[in-house]
Amino acid sequence: MKEKIAIQVDDLTVAYNYKPVLWDIDLVIPEGVLMAIVGPNGAGKSTLIKSILGIIKPIAGSVSIYGKPYEEQRKLVAYVPQKGSVDWDFPTTALDVIMMGTYGSLGWIKRPGQKEKKAALEALEKVGMLPFKNRQISQLSGGQQQRIFLARALVQNASIYFMDEPFQGVDASTEIAIINILKELRKAGKTLVVVHHDLQTVPEYFDWVTFLNVKKIATGPVKEIFNDTNLTKTYGINYKVAVNK
């Protein structure tokens, strides 16, 4: 199979204080995969995404998106941060938050217009939140807030999506709605990198997986590498997972 490389990470090392959070990560993510990053708490999953996106400055290493440095390829990349990373009591509406997804392509100073609003409304519709467009964001449920964040990334119309725990604290119906959108994006040829906690759903949701615990343990197709050996290596205990075949 001839595969194009979407994301390539070389020798990435990140430390907050003295202890490294990520150590010498080499990672190649082919185009068009729906990939989960799994690992225990403190394994550096969020940090990996944040340093690929330039939010955190690594000590060493480089990242390239379709063969070029990330800074030149920003427009190809969208980000869904953890829901808990912002203050939801901020005075703004659901539609307004989604409009923020268009700010990157607008650049400095230029204001969003009708075209941007239309795109935002379409994204709202896609995540099933159109009736809530004028709702103050603190009055949305946790699942609805997560959908808003997803919609904001959809508006960016990117090729690569990084998502930090999009299923955290959402109910079953939102989880299904989100995973359906992710699968749709993959079908459209997009590449998705998702920090994920629920090991049970990995084989069902994802086709690619990276095991991470400060170092990279393994990366590859779920069918080939999602097994007890790698889980045990990553989580440090003899891990048996009930995989529904």
Place this chain on the structure above:
Amino acid sequence: MNLYEYFELLFTDYTLRTITLGTAVLGAICGMLGSFAVLRKQSLLGDAISHAALPGIALAFLITGAKDSNILLIGALVSGLIGTFWIRGMITKTHLKTDTALGLVLSLFFGFGMLLLTYIQKQPNANQAGLDKYLFGQAATLVEKDVFLMMIVTGISLFVLLLFWKEFKILLFDADYTKTLGFNTRFIDILITFFIVLAIVLGLQTVGVILMSAMLLAPAAAARQWTNSLSTMIVLAALFGAFSGVFGTAISASQNNLSTGPVIVLVASVFVLFSFIFSPGRGLLFREIRFRKNRRDLELQKTLQFMFGIAQTHENVSHPHAIKILNNFQGFTRKTLQKLEEKNWITIAGQEWSMTIHGYNKAKNLYNQQEEND
């Protein structure tokens, strides 16, 4: 001079008009930029900056020997900015928490400033008096050129605010995300902080270093209660700030020249208190009223449901029952029955009640309806 006379004089007296205009403009710019400080959860940064400005004022006086307010304000601006960068440096370079860094810079700079003030006061120089007005503020000392400067700075910050509106908003809401979109968040951050420092320095002469932060926070905190839109919040905060400035100055000038700072801050606090209690969406009063009303409605519905259970056992749903059999049900009162009768759900005859068809249907659909309302 009483308050009424003050406002009457406003139209004829040049000095009063200057002072009032100055405090109004100051209140507006503080409310506007204070909104950013509040939304960034940097409420205490303003406090640290204003205290950090004091040694700058004293040093500027010592160096130039002049009491020209513009020169002193430049001193304040420089030392305020130095204080700000120290705070930022401490937070990023050491393991100190934000509140510790703020507290350290605040007390260090303020202590140094007070030391310089006492030193200046001991000097045999007739020009020295009056620097202590920067502690609590004295609006009466405002002259036309001070007000002119305030208006220029307010104009510039309004222009910058409108120009970078989109960038400011997204940075306030989600800084990491803003970075991934390719915006230079450091630049936006410094821009906001710089204008906050500028507003603080402008207010020192009128409100004083000690209470200046309240001037930033109070109008913004009050405005947040009334709206869920950022632009409305900023406009409201500017209005609240302007009114606090005008009324505070009026009271202070009409009552034996009280220090303006404390009076303005007290007026602003009244706005905050009023907003916390009476704002329709977030205010305590309406929240309590909504809460009670919901409880009453639920009690009513619960009673109706209980009656429904009894009525169901009879072929004729309107068969009368003794009120007494409701007695073991909690939440039932005479008043509840009256309310139910008002709504035409039951009829009462003597000591007996009977359900109407309307009430019966209502009770039957009660649970379904609640689901729809959700």
